[in-house]
Amino acid sequence: MEKPVFDQNFRMQFEELLKWRRDVRSFRNDEVDPQLTERLIALATLAPSVGYSQPWRFVLVESAECRESIRANFELCNRQALDAYSGEKAQLYAKLKLAGLRDAPVHLAVFLNQQTECGSGLGRMTMPETLEYSAILAVHTLWLAARSYGLGVGWVSILDPAKVNTSLNLPEEWKLIAYLCIGYPQEEHPSPELLRNGWEVKLPASDILIRR
Numbered sequence: 001m002e003k004p005v006f007d008q009n010f011r012m013q014f015e016e017l018l019k020w021r022r023d024v025r026s027f028r029n030d031e032v033d034p035q036l037t038e039r040l041i042a043l044a045t046l047a048p049s050v051g052y053s054q055p056w057r058f059v060l061v062e063s064a065e066c067r068e069s070i071r072a073n074f075e076l077c078n079r080q081a082l083d084a085y086s087g088e089k090a091q092l093y094a095k096l097k098l099a100g101l102r103d104a105p106v107h108l109a110v111f112l113n114q115q116t117e118c119g120s121g122l123g124r125m126t127m128p129e130t131l132e133y134s135a136i137l138a139v140h141t142l143w144l145a146a147r148s149y150g151l152g153v154g155w156v157s158i159l160d161p162a163k164v165n166t167s168l169n170l171p172e173e174w175k176l177i178a179y180l181c182i183g184y185p186q187e188e189h190p191s192p193e194l195l196r197n198g199w200e201v202k203l204p205a206s207d208i209l210i211r212r
Contacts, residue, residue, distance in 0.1 A: 019190045021144055024152030027103040027183035036149060037106055037182070044142035049134035051119030056138040056177075059168055061107035069167035070159070070179065071101045077158045092199060100154045104181030109164065110139050111174040135177045142180075152185035 041058050049055060061067055078098060085093050101107070112135040124130045143153045161176040194200055 017144060017147055020188070021147045022152065022185075022189055022192060024154045024183075024185045025097045025100045025103075025181070025193065026186040027100050027105070027152065027154075027181065028186055029103070029105065030184045032106050032151065032183060036151075037108070040142050040145050040149070040151075040182075041108075043145040044138045047134070047138040047141040049119070049137070050124045050130040051122030053116055053119030053122075053124070053131060053134060055113050055116045055118070055131050056135045057111040057113050057174060059109040059111065059170065061109055061168065066167055067101070067107060070107070070164065073159050073163050073167065074099055074101060074156060077160055081158055092197070096194070096197060096199065098158060099156045100181040100183070101156065104154065104183040106180075106182035108142075108180045108182055109168065109176065110135060110142075110178045110180065111170065112177050114173050114175055132175070132177065139178045139180070146182060150184065151182055154181040155179070156181060 037060070044058070045054065045056070047056075061070065082090060082093055112132055114131065116131075139155075146153050156179040159176070159179055162172075164170075164176050164179065165172060165174060189196065195202060
């Protein structure tokens with residue numbers, strides 16, 4: 001196989017891809033081709049994994065019963081999260097749209113199979129958490145791939161993971177890494193929604209770069 005050439009034009013487009021990869025929570029109701037969803041999952045498996053462990057497991061959540069259980073899970077956790085804030089922060093939190101569970105045509109849960117035998121433990125005996133990092137890299141790879149096809153992805157983290165496993169009838173030892181909503185976004189923005197809504201500010205490079 002011939003080595004590809006990544007020229008300046010490609011690098012500029014890649015930078016744009018990174019800028020426009022946003023956490024999407026408002027989706028159009030257009031269907032996503034099932035073959036495209038499978039293509040994205042296949043691309044996600046190109047992500048690196050410690051010891052080539054390939055610990056990720058992808059679960060398409062398609063039944064109305066499973067989706068409603070996930071939505072109920074989110075709504076309960078979201079109410080509990082709201083109670084942790086007060087004053088202006090609570091008011092702002094209550095206004096934020098934090099999930100696209102009712103809008104997104106595709107629900108994809110990504111799990112870590114903590115008992116995977118692939119890789120024979122290589123590279124993770126001293127840092128076992130690298131198994132989780134591997135699954136997270138697969139999520140990010142899928143996210144960028146989806147954006148390149150014009151799709152948006154929203155990561156729903158306001159969930160009780162144990163209840164997700166129960167709702168989807170999955171092994172207890174599978175660890176929920178990400179519950180993703182995927183579809184065509186209603187709006188396109190190069191800046192994060194939480195930044196636009198004043199929830200947080202972007203840290204300057206001087207605050208995150210340390211030299212020794």
